[in-house]
Amino acid sequence: MIKIPGRLYKYETLNARTLQNIKGQILYFGSPLGFNDPYDCALRPNIVTPNDDVVEAVRAAYLAQERLTTGHPHEFLTKTTQELREMLLRAADSETRKYTDAFLHSRGVTCFTEKNDDLLMWSHYGGTYKGVCLEFDTSTAPFEKISPVRYSQSLPDLHVSEILLGHNLEQVWQLFCTKSESWSYEREWRAFHEVAGTQYIYPSEALTGVYFGPDxxxxxxxxxxxxxxxxNETVRYYKGERSTTEFRVEFKEFTYTPYLQAKKQGDAP
Structure with missing residues (x-):
């Protein structure tokens, strides 16, 4: 069972859309077509060449079904093991391409990270230190179905039985949560929606903190x-400062008092 961190973070460049999302308590599920990694959600896995036993097991499984989703009944009855192997590899490749293409053009994704103080994340996603990092309580929706991203040096392997018979659809789904090890510093988690462009409205208590960039x-x-x-009466605020001794951003909590309230209290001119 996957253990979800109690808090996850989302870096944002500060612009009009970000302010609208904060005001509307919105998480935006965008299309993966806009991601900055060309492999992201568009992986073409290595389809493992099945041995004779696997080919015959797939043949038997298909012949046991009244409906056949790949090929024609006589092909499963008449083809040799080698001929059927080649047919299954072609079919698995075709199914994988259709599956990933459909995902890219229909599903929505929103991304989070386990870290709020990563220098590269602040540079790439936090408006070059001029933006914000939002902290979310993962005990609220939509985090109950969030998935961690796995990082790998090579493209994943898939077997024809996983693709064509659906014996392990989780392995196919993991294609959309697998990235190169080059991105491992992100320590990313993902939530998905069936429709790209969806705006999910989260409860105010889900946002527990705002970390402001040093600049x-x-x-x-x-x-x-x-x-x-x-x-949001319970959200906490943290201001970032560059460390003078290490390559890191340090955050200090502060209390925000609106100007008019501070003036009434005699704390503002």
């Missing part, structure tokens, strides 16, 4: 705090 301007920081002050 964010004060006006942008205050805009985010003002938005959340009107809809």
């Amino acid at each position: 964010i301007d004060n006006e942008s920081l205050e805009i985010v705090c003002l938005i959340l002050a009107g809809q």
Whole structure:
């Protein structure tokens, strides 16, 4: 059983869309066609050449079914083991291509990470240190079905029985949660939606923290705090600073007080 971290994070460049999503409590499930990794969700796995026993097992399974989803009944009855092996490899390749193409053009994906202080993540996804990193409580939806990304040096192997007979559809599904080891620093988790472009509205308590990049301007920081002050009483705020001794970002929690309230309290001019 996969153990989901209690908190997951989402880096965001601070722009009008991000502010709208924060205000609307929206997680956006975008199309993987826009991902910056050309292999992402578009893997062509290595289809393992089946041995004679596997070929004959697939033949028997197909002949035992009233409906055949690949080929024609007489082919399973008349082809030699080698001829059937070649046919199954072609069919598995075709099915995999159709499956991945359909996923790319229909499904939505939203991505999270286990880390809130990664330098590359802040650079690539956090608006070059001028954005925010949102912290979510994973005990709320949609995190109950979230999956970790697996990192590998090589493309995954799949067997024809997994593809054509559906004996292990989890292995096929893992194609969409597998990336090169080059991306392992991201420590990514993914949630999926059946329809790309879907906006999922999460409960306010799901957002537990906001980490502001070291280079964010004060006006942008205050805009985010003002938005959340009107809809989330428990969210916590952290301001990032560059460490003077290490290559890292350090965060310190702060309390946000709106200007008018601070003025009434005598804490602002």
